[in-house]
Amino acid sequence: MLRLRKYVLTQLLPSSSASVSPLHRFISAVSPNPSSFAVKDYLVATCGLTEAQALKASAKLTHLKSPSNPNAVLAFLADLGLSGADVAALVAKDPLFLCAGVDKTLAPVVAGLTGLGLSRSQIARLVLITGVPFRCRSIVSGLQYCLPLFGSSENLLRALNGGSSVLGSDLERVVKPNVAFLRECGLDACDIAKLYVLTQSPLKISTERIRAAAACAEGLLGAPRGSPMFRHALQAVAFLSEEKIAAKVELLKKAFMWTDAEVGIAVSKAPSLLRKSKESLQPRSDFLISEVGLEPAYIANRPIMLTYSLEGRLRPRYYVLRYLKENGILDHGRDYYCTLCISEKVFMDKFICPHKEAAPHLAEDYADACRGEVPARFRFA
Incomplete structure (x- = not known):
């Protein structure tokens, strides 16, 4: 235990800032006496969180009565090559990572990912990118399934950097059926990979909902399956109910003085308009129509301009x-x-x-x- 404390200190506390006060708090935090364990102080002194971050994170760790498991997690992360700043960012984003089982979860995940061909540096990057999914053993099977879509682990890591949520979804009951359906719709591996890495990915919703979204993309947005625009249309409507889509259509008609036909033209060319708010669309309308002097029909046929800042x-x-x-x-x-x-x-x-x-x-x-x-x-x- 003494060696572990020393290891955690060496790996996670900058030597230049090891002043008496933080060190004293750390020693107090790792005291074997459970009643003296102060989570907030531990997060600041050992994990490098700010006072504000620690206060917020500690609310999720009220059940922690001992630093034993967090110490083991921190030592594990340090051994992977994560810096003190990396650890602070990870714990601030996902405080419950400190509660993950090293022997039962984290170590088997690393072993599984190594078996898929990922290097330790790539695994360390994956920890920071994914957070919560990494402390679930299902991440290994999820990555094994999606790797062929991206061609290489490096391509996958670059793509996942935006924060995909699909890795936390049920592979057998959700992801695989959705991928199979999208292949039937004419999407190839490249298109599916682009949907996979979205923070709001259609791949994580139920197959029933994704079928309804596909029908909406074809019917309302005029993007037939197999067309280059189908993926964008599906992405636009996947998380919108029929009521919300109808409300967005009315908003577009009012804001840009469009007819039903013009709305159809605009959203078929730029489906992302359905995700724009009134606060975003109205100032663009005021500028383009009132100041620039563009006709509503002209804008409807060139809706991409409404996606620009x-x-x-x-x-x-x-x-x-x-x-x-x-x-x-x-x-x-x-x-x-x-x-x-x-x-x-x-x-x-x-x-x-x-x-x-x-x-x-x-x-x-x-x-x-x-x-x-x-x-x-x-x-x-």
Whole structure:
């Protein structure tokens, strides 16, 4: 036990900050006397959490009466190569990780993942990425099943970095039937892999619901199975009830003065519009229709513009284009929509950099506009 305490201290406490007070709290926290074990102090002194983080995390660990299991978990994580900062981030996100059984759960998981070809450094990354699913032995079978979708463990780790929740779902009763159904819908391994890594993934809902979502994607959104847009449409409606979808359709009609047909066109081309809130859509409508002067039908046929940031792209690029046209620097044939679809680098190369002499302040004004400011030169009469 003394060796374990020393090991945990060496691995998790920065030597430069081992002051008397934190060290005293640590020694007190690992006291063999259960009645003296203070979870909050342990989280701060040993796990590296802030006072605020420790207060929040300790509420989930009120059943802990001894540091024995947390010490074993911390030693296990240190042996995997996790740094003190890594451990603090993990425990803050998932305090119950400290309650995982090392011999019964964590060690067998590592052994299983090693058997799948993951290195210890990759396993350490997986701990940080997944959190809760890692302390369930089913993660091994889940990864074994999904690895072929991604081609390699490295591809999988990069993709999972966004925080997929599918790894915590029931493989046999949920994930496999959903994958089989999506294959019937014409989705290949690449498309399914893209759905797998979503935080809100259609793969984790019941097969009954995913079938209903597929029918909605085809019927309401006009995205037939096997089409390039089907995956996006399915993703858009998978977590929406019929009532919510109907409400979103009415919101789009009201905000953009669209007809039923125009709503159908817009959502078939940009299904993600169904996940946008009124607070997100209305300012875009006010800007594009009232200020830019675009017709509702024009927007409906180019709905991708509604997925761009209002402050970061729609406004700044419009201001640049209008400034260049009104000052005779650019011909009036350039289409605003085309300037929205190009990358930031291409936009700079085409509309900012070539005009340094004619408009020396343009780059600065554009940068200000992207930060939400409206420079005097961009205030048009």
